[in-house]
Amino acid sequence: MGAEVIYEVRDASKSYGSVKALSGASLKLHAGEVIGLVGDNGAGKSTLVKVLSGAHQPSEGTILLDGEERTWGSPREALEAGIETLYQDSGLAPHLTVSQNLFLGREQMMPGILGKLGFLARKRMEVQGHDDLERVGIAVPASNRPVSALSGGQRQAVAIGRAVSWARKVIILDEPTNHLGARQAGEVLNVIRAAKAKGLGVIFISHTLPHVLEVTDRIVVLRLGRIVRDAPTSQFTPDSLIAAITGSADAEPGPTSAE
Ligand SMILES: Nc1ncnc2c1ncn2[C@@H]1O[C@H](COP(=O)(O)OP(=O)(O)O)[C@@H](O)[C@H]1O
Ligand SMILES: [Mg+2]
Secondary structure (H helix, E strand, C coil): CCCCEEEEEEEEEEEECCEEEEEEEEEEEECCCEEEEECCCCCCHHHHHHHHHCCCCCCEEEEEECCEEECCCCHHHHHHCCEEEECCCCCCCCCCEHHHHHCCCCCCECCHHHHHHCCECHHHHHHHHHHHHHHCCCCCCCCCCEHHHCCHHHHHHHHHHHHHHHCCCEEEEECCCCCCCHHHHHHHHHHHHHHHHCCCEEEEECCCHHHHHHHCCEEEEEECCEEEEEEEHHHCCHHHHHHHHHCHHHHCCCCCCCC
16 A cells, blocks of 8 residues: 555553553554454453543553654644544533534634634634535534534534544544444444545544444454454455454464464
8 A cells, every 4th residue: 555654553552550451552554544443342442542642651652643753741732743533422512502612622713803802703613614514524404503402413423523624644433433323323434434535544443343344444453452453354254353353263273272
């Protein structure tokens, strides 16, 4: 593949007290690539996400953005470097409108004297917010409605649209299709495709394996804190993916015995 590596983690480990949640994980993400990160509960997926998003510092290991070694002191630092992360819990402010949420923390001010007086360019944000969502394939009826008036699926769509429209390099989605109906989950997959088309690197965590097989270029399998498989999606079948996740493939009789 010709695309460059935009984000990389080398030999990352993370312990919580005596629990080794992540052991020597290495991962390369290319521009315009979608990686599926899968594994059973407790496999270390969220821990790896936290390391990549700046929420946790790894106990050991190196992070490189555009080939340059970086250390994130906070999620804010990673965000400012172009890495957006969306957790299961969408993090939207329910009492604010859709467009206010889209620009939360990054509000546009009116230029000139109005700007000096601190007025927000409300109308402009509304129009641009609507356009931003539309561009990534999300239709939200009225962007001037409070988020609390939306369905769970619409709320999640807004959160993802927000992340994709702001992300400059990498977007990490930790189980974004949980609790969504089939149609809304389909919308999320479209947003992932839009992010890829935009040249972003995408890391998609999901237990819904058909979604992972459908939308990713590569699948990385974590088991007990270790990456046990990292291969192009075309090399997996639904059965072989489950076997890699559960480790049942290792249990098959063969010439090599247990590690
Ligand atoms: N804050 C924490 N304190 C202690 N142990 C944790 C913490 N977060 C995760 N763990 C443990 O680390 C391991 C990996 O968890 P996690 O990364 O959440 O897995 P996943 O997201 O794949 O379900 C589990 O054994 C979990 O119990
Ligand atoms: Mg998790």
